[in-house]
Amino acid sequence: MTPWPDRPLCAFDLETTDRDPRAARIVSACVATFDGEHIDSRTWLLDPGIPIPAETTAIHGITDEQARADGMNYHAGYLEIRQALLDAWARGHIVVAFNASYDLTVMDAEGKRLGFPPLEFGLVADPYVIDREMDRTRPGKRTLGAVCEAYGVILACAHEAESDALAAGNLVRALVVRFPQLAELDIMADQAAWHAERQRNFAEYLEGLGRDTTDVDGSWPLRGAGGVDVLERPASTVAEPWTARLRRRFREFLQRFRR
Known part of the structure; x- marks a missing residue:
């Protein structure tokens, strides 16, 4: 290919x-x-x-x-x-x-x-x-x-x-x-995951400010891994790459530590 x-x-x-x-x-x-x-x-x-x-x-x-x-x-x-x-x-x-x-x-x-x-x-x-x-x-x-x-x-x-x-x-x-x-990347799946992670982070930021996140759309209007259509899917349903999961968990750890 x-x-x-x-x-x-x-x-x-x-x-x-x-x-x-x-x-x-x-x-x-x-x-x-x-x-x-x-x-x-x-x-x-x-x-x-x-x-x-x-x-x-x-x-x-x-x-x-x-x-x-x-x-x-x-x-x-x-x-x-x-x-x-x-x-x-x-x-x-x-x-x-x-x-x-x-x-x-x-x-x-x-x-x-x-x-x-x-x-x-x-x-x-x-x-x-x-x-x-x-x-x-x-x-x-x-x-x-x-x-x-x-x-x-x-x-x-x-x-x-x-x-x-x-x-x-x-x-x-x-x-x-x-x-x-x-x-070397699977550019379709990776772009969908990157976009979803960014929107997820943005939603978390808004939630931290006490603001509404209803209009934060984590979808990327393309097919993700395995030909799955992500046009109508929210960010939470798009699989996170392991690097994104690691960063997210580290942020969660820091937030608990700061409390």
């Missing part, structure tokens, strides 16, 4: 109407395939059919007027984006998305809303999840811009779908160079 870093890349990004991926509609998208130094990039502008909130327009710059005047029919546009991803997976590409749990949840949720079956995911690499695991102690933000700066990757225009997608693809290349041990 071809090691995942040696597979061709397909970078993907969405700009949407909402921070909640299960409520968001797509405004713009990019699917870009990497063939060596050649990149074939395709972009979409969609009319989401609902007002674009001012706070999201402030992020990606797309207004209601622009989407209505120049955007594709939403159903047709969604179908083209979905098919581009499915075609990439069918050709053996690994799809790259920064914070894939957001973008792929949007694709799956919108597909269901429009009457399509659940999205059949192939291999995915998420530089956001990989970076947080491989360089845990680096201070500072973990936004796309900050992570690009940390690895010397160009981000031409943040929150523009094509720029974000291309940056994500180049980030994965840079991560594999910086951390060659990534090539």
Whole structure:
């Protein structure tokens, strides 16, 4: 089997109407395939059919007027984006998305809303999840811009779908160079476990502050070990790697000692 870093890349990004991926509609998208130094990039502008909130327009710059005047029919546009991803997976590409749990949840949720079956995911690499695991102690933000700066990757225009997608693809290349041990991993299962552990730790932090953890979603919308679909599963149901269990138990010991 071809090691995942040696597979061709397909970078993907969405700009949407909402921070909640299960409520968001797509405004713009990019699917870009990497063939060596050649990149074939395709972009979409969609009319989401609902007002674009001012706070999201402030992020990606797309207004209601622009989407209505120049955007594709939403159903047709969604179908083209979905098919581009499915075609990439069918050709053996690994799809790259920064914070894939957001973008792929949007694709799956919108597909269901429009009457399509659940999205059949192939291999995915998420530089956001990989970076947080491989360089845990680096201070500072973990936004796309900050992570690009940390690895010397160009981000031409943040929150523009094509720029974000291309940056994500180049980030994965840079991560594999910086951390060659990534090539030995079961990248799907490991990313799911890393994401679940981070969300579990975040929930524990919120609980320590006496805050509600209802909205902390530990799922990663991909298949985990053994092909198990973890799209709808909370963090507590995703198996912890032994290193995560050791760290968690050490934290629990310290908490008891401090009492």
